[in-house]
Amino acid sequence: MIEERTLQLINADLDGELGQAEKDELEAILESSAEARLMKAEFQKLANLLDNAPEQTPPLDLSARILGQVALSSKPSFTLTNLFSSFQPATAGLAFAAGLLLTVGFYEISPRYGSASDTTSMVGTMVAGQQSQRAESKDRLSFEGSGVSGNVSVQKSQGMLVLNFELDSDQKTEIEVSLSEAGLSFGGIAHVSTGDEAADESYKISGGTLRVVNQGRQAFSVFLPYAANGKGSSRDIGIEISTEGAQVFSGNLRS
Amino acid sequence: MVNSREYALVERCKKGDRQALEELLGQYERPIYNAAYRILGxxxxxxxxTQVVFLKAFEHLDRYNPKYKFFSWIYRIAINESINQLNRSKKQRPLDENQVAATRGPDAAVEAGDLSREIQEGLMDLNEHYRTVVVLRHFSDCSYRQISEILQIPEKTVKSRLYSARQLMKDKLQARGVY
Incomplete structure (x- = not known):
């Protein structure tokens, strides 16, 4: 039976934490005890296995995702908690077809800039913290069928793409947006009041894909900062829409 | 002892210097991801x-005390977040099917992947206190003192947890015929 003291010395030796006196003590024990030598060899083998276990490589888009989100939190009045929350607009009752209105959430971010109906300026403010530039409309997709209809468009402004969704669905709808493949990260999501609120709204980012689940009449914008080491100026953003597990639409938006 | 280079980087980050953020991220992304992976499996x-760790770290840089190493501070956030994630998951997910060494050839990768899986399973058998000290010692190459600083527990406790964890892992891996 090996004494506790011997086990402690063996372990501390593996960790390079023994002083000279303790090293001498362990050496004397090892010389006189075959059992202690065996135990030391077993612990040494375990330590070698652990120390030489293959290192894991982080996902290629991880640093870009992190930097993209950090960029959005650079304004002092803005907290990351806000970023992950659904922004609640204060202005309600505007016509659904009139476009997107993003208010309270972004007023909290930067009350000095932008108007309630100017999504573009809010994006510019968030990214650069300076006066806005006009957004450039890039592409638009429309879809209709199986109880889901609507459209999604993409705008480009100051290092960020903005996807504007307008949907009407009878059933629970899952929308998937492939971000990492397009060299994009998730920056935030803003739901817009339509006067007929969508039910069960939720979203999740996983494996470089944004999944938004909701039902009813809905309008929301997704903010996508370019990855720091992203692709060139043109990107294809994959959009898939499913209801009850069945795909009803699949297409690419070109930015 | 303050690492003046890291201190300067942190100060630049506080002022919104994106290049400094990228440098800190480049330095710690891989080790933090690996530590989180070994704890979470x-x-x-x-x-x-890892994403949450950096977002929290960058958001709360003003709370970092330069008397301590930045390394210890961000690792502490990483360990806490990993344990929070473990608790949120409640039941742990199965290990990834395809964990292989990304930089090796196909045969070596399969072999290394099997071994890596065995080691990870051995780690997942440990409770979170034991697993954490093993990860910090063997995967993050921390000394007793650094582990003590990160986990804010006495060095004596670090030693005792490490010894017990190794004994348990050794017995389990031997029982599985890993060695």
Missing amino acids: NRDDAADT
Whole structure:
């Protein structure tokens, strides 16, 4: 039976934490005890296995995702908690077809800039913290069928793409947006009041894909900062829409 | 002892210097991801946790006390977030099916992947206190003192947890015929 003291010395030796006196003590024990030598060899083998276990490589888009989100939190009045929350607009009752209105959430971010109906300026403010530039409309997709209809468009402004969704669905709808493949990260999501609120709204980012689940009449914008080491100026953003597990639409938006 | 280079980087980050952020991220992304992966046993969770760690760190840089090493501070956030993630998951997910060494050839990768899986399973058998000290010692190459600083527990406790964890892992891996 090996004494506790011997086990402690063996372990501390593996960790390079023994002083000279303790090293001498362990050496004397090892010389006189075959059992202690065996135990030391077993612990040494375990330590070698652990120390030489293959290192894991982080996902290629991880640093870009992190930097993209950090960029959005650079304004002092803005907290990351806000970023992950659904922004609640204060202005309600505007016509659904009139476009997107993003208010309270972004007023909290930067009350000095932008108007309630100017999504573009809010994006510019968030990214650069300076006066806005006009957004450039890039592409638009429309879809209709199986109880889901609507459209999604993409705008480009100051290092960020903005996807504007307008949907009407009878059933629970899952929308998937492939971000990492397009060299994009998730920056935030803003739901817009339509006067007929969508039910069960939720979203999740996983494996470089944004999944938004909701039902009813809905309008929301997704903010996508370019990855720091992203692709060139043109990107294809994959959009898939499913209801009850069945795909009803699949297409690419070109930015 | 303050690392003046890191201190300068942190100060630049506080002023919104993106290049400094990228430098800190470049320095710590991989080790933090690996520590999270070894604690959580799942790549997606490790990536999500790494993301949260850096966002929290960058958001709360003003709380970092330069008397301590930045390394210890960010690792502490990483360990806490990993344990939070473990608790949120409640039941741990199965290990990734395809964990292989990304930089090796196909045969070596399969062999290394099997061994890596055995080691990860051995780690997942440990409770979170034991697993954490093993990860910090063997995967993050921390000394007793650094582990003590990160976990804010006495060095004596670090030693005792490490000894017990190794004994348990050795017995389990031997029982599985790993060695």
